[in-house]
Amino acid sequence: MTELLKQLSALDGVSGYEAEVRDAIRKQIAPHCDALRTDPVGNLIAFKKGAQRRKKPLVVCSHMDEAGFLVKSVTADGLIKMAPVGKIEPQVIVGRQMRVGPKKLPGVISLKAIHLTKPEERKEPPALTGLYVDIGSTSKAQTEALTGVGDPIAFGSGCAELGEGHLKGKALNGRAGCAVMVKMLAQPHPFDTWYVFSAGREIANGVKAAISSIAPGTCLLLDGVHAADLPGVPEEGRASRLGHGPAVVMVDGALTCAAALRQAVTAAADKAGIPWQLCGCEEPASDAGIIRGAGSGVEVFRLGCPTRYIRTAASVINLADLAALYELSMLFCREVNYEN
C-alpha cells in the first residue's frame, strides 16, 4: 500500500484533470471489480459484489484530485500567471518546483530576491496575483509553443518515506484514501459495496453526481484529517495527532456525525484492537456535507489519516495510521451494518 501511495501521490490530478490518477487506479482495480465506470464528471465508480446484499448500498469514497492551479495567461516575458484550483495558500508555493501542463514542464515560483525588498514586503504573504511560474522561457512565443491557457499546474514534489514510518508527498489527503480503497477492493467482501474515487473535491463539486447515481444509505468517506501536533500548538488546537490511529471526524463544516454510528464503529474498532482517535477540532467542510445532501438521506462517516500540511508540496502522514485506516475501513464494510 505504501508503494502504491507513493506512485499515486507523484501523479498529477488537479481538479478537472484527474485522468492520470484515474487511469492508474483503474488499472489497479479492474481485475477486482464486478463493475467499473467513469461518470460524466470524472468520478471512477467501482462495484464489488459481496456474499450478501444490503438494504441500502454502502459507498466507500475518497478523492483523486488535488488542489493546484491553471495557466491563466502568459506574460510578454514568457512567465505563467496562475488561476487557483482549490485553496492553496500563496505563501506555501513560493520557492517551490512545479509541473506545468501535459508535457509536465518543470517550472518554479519565487519572488524578487530578499536583498531588493523593503521590511514591510518581508512581512506580508504574497498575493497569488503577483506570483507566476517561470519555466525558463524568455518570451511569450517560447512559452506558448509549450503550454497554454487552461493547462493544469501541480506541485513538482515527489513522494518518499520520511524519518521512521512516515511518508511525505503532495495530494496525500485524498490519495491515501484511494490507496486504501485499492487494497480493499482486492479482498473478498461479505456485502455488496460501491467504491467511488471522486473528482472535484478540492473545488467542492464532483462527488454529488456519483452518490446520486448510487443512492446509498451509508457512505464511509476517507479524507485526510488535519493534524496540527506541532511545537507551540496547544493540545486543544491540534485537531489530530500522527501515530494515534485514523481520526474520526465529529464536525465537518455543517455536518455532524451520527452518534449511534460513531459508537458502533468505535466499539467494533476497540474490540478488534484497531487504534482510532477523535478529531478534536472542527474540520473545514469536505465532501461529507455534499454526500449527506446528495440523495434522499445518506449517513456519512468521515474517517481519515491524520495529515500534516494538507495542500502543500509535502504533506506528512504516519504509515501505521494508514495501515490502521485500512483495517478499520475493512471492519466497517464487514461488520458495521448500520441501517438508517
Place this chain on the structure above:
Amino acid sequence: MNFTEQVIHLTNMHGISGDEYAVSEAARALLAPFVDSAEVDPFGNVIGRKSCGGPGAPTLLLDAHLDQVGFMVSGVTDEGFVRFVAISVDPRMLPGSELLVKTKNHGVLPGVVATLPPHLRPAGKKAADSYYDVAAMALDMGLPAEKAKQMIAPGDPVIFAGDTQRLQGDALCGRAMDDRACFACLLQVLELLDGRELGVDLIVLGSTREEVGLQGARDVANRENPDYAIALDVTHGKTPDSGEQVANEVAKGPVIAIGANSNPALANRVAEIARAKQIPYQLAAVGGSSGTNAWAMQTSGLGICTLVLSLPLKYMHSPVELIHTGDAENLARLVAEFIANFEGGAQS
C-alpha cells in the same frame, strides 16, 4: 563534464558557509587539470596557480565563492522537531519547503518545514506573524523525539532539498547557483585559455564563507597580495516585481560592474573587448560596495585593483536560483579574452 554538468555536479553538493570542504575537494579536482598546482587551504579555500612563465609578470586573482546560503540546526524539541537558524536565506521561501539536514553520523536526513492550516491558526494571528519568523519554525523529521535527539545535533548544516533542474532553453535552476555557477565559469575560462600565451600569472580561487562576510577571499587576497583581482559573482536579474532597482536581465549577456569597487578603467577595457569580440554584455553602475568579494579584496594585502564581472540570476538566495547558461558561457569567453589580451595599468 561540460559546463552544465559541472554546474549540476557542484550545485547538488552540500556546502553552507563554514562547511564547504566537500565542495572544495570537488572544485579542486575539477580545477587541477588546468593549473600548475591546486590546493585546499585550512579554511576550505581552493587555490590554483597557473604561471605564464614571463619574469615579473603581474598576478591576477580570479575569484568565485563556493559556499551557499542555508541553515544550521539550533536544537531538537522534546517532540523531535528541529529548530534552526537561517544563514542569509530568504525566510519567505520556508513555509511548506523541504530541507536536508547533514548529520555527523547518520547521513543526510530529509525534513519538512511545518505549517499550520488556516483554520487552526491562532485567532488574530496573521499568516505572516507565524510564517516568516525563523526562530518559531520547526522542521518535521518524521522521527521519534529520542531518535531525532540522538541523530541530529546543534550546528548540523541544513540546505534546501531539490536538485538542480534544466528548464526551457538554456535555463538552469537550483540552489547554490550563487556562486558555484561562477566557479564553473572559471573552469571554462581556463579551458578557453589552454595553450594560449599569457602575460599574466593567474591565481584561481574558489573561496569560502562569502555569505558570512566575504571571509575566505579576504584571507587569500591578504596572503597572496595579487596585483589585480576579479570577483565573478551573480547579480540580480530583472523580474516583474523587481521594479526600478534592477537594470540587468538574464539571457542578455554577462554584466560588467563599473564604479569605485570595480575599477572603471578595467571595466571599460572589458566592455571594449566584448564589443571587439562580439560578446553580448550589460553594464551595471555600482556606486559603493558591489556586495561581492571584490569589496573585501580591494583593501586586502597592500591594496588590490579589483573588477566585478557578474552572471545575471533570478531569485537570489532562494532554492530556485535561475541562470541561463548562455550568459555563463559568454561570461567565460569575456574573462578569457580579457586575460589573453591583458594590459594591466589600471591605476592611472
